[in-house]
Amino acid sequence: MTTPTSLKLRRASATLESYNQSPRKVRLVTDLVKGKRVEDALATLQFLPKRAAEPVAKLIKSAVANAKQGGEKVEDLKVQNITVEAAEILKRYMPRAFGRASLIRHRKSRVIVTLAPKA
Numbered sequence: 001m002t003t004p005t006s007l008k009l010r011r012a013s014a015t016l017e018s019y020n021q022s023p024r025k026v027r028l029v030t031d032l033v034k035g036k037r038v039e040d041a042l043a044t045l046q047f048l049p050k051r052a053a054e055p056v057a058k059l060i061k062s063a064v065a066n067a068k069q070g071g072e073k074v075e076d077l078k079v080q081n082i083t084v085e086a087a088e089i090l091k092r093y094m095p096r097a098f099g100r101a102s103l104i105r106h107r108k109s110r111v112i113v114t115l116a117p118k119a
Contacts (some may be wrong), residue, residue, distance in 0.1 A: 012067035
């Protein structure tokens with residue numbers, strides 16, 4: 001059974017792949033904007049002194065551009081969901097004493113943002 005187009009869920013999303021910061025640090029930023037209106041989220045990120053704030057703001061702007069392509073109004077959008085996942089891990093070795101080596105893990109993140117009209 002098909003649903004009328006007026007009842008379909010209208011969502012716009014954008015993805016940031018292989019961001020060079022650990023997911024734990026990026027989640028500190030994304031948790032602050034989850035559920036907020038787009039304008040409020042961008043204002044919050046503008047004054048946040050975290051390294052991940054700028055790429056997350058750019059990602060939200062990209063999702064807004066995707067929503068505009070779909071015919072949505074920017075004033076009606078909110079950050080419905082924003083998730084941070086672990087991407088690939090670069091492994092390096094650091095020489096240690098007595099011929100041993102320690103493993104260094106460079107963690108990367110994948111950020112997915114979904115915008116939807118506020119209900």
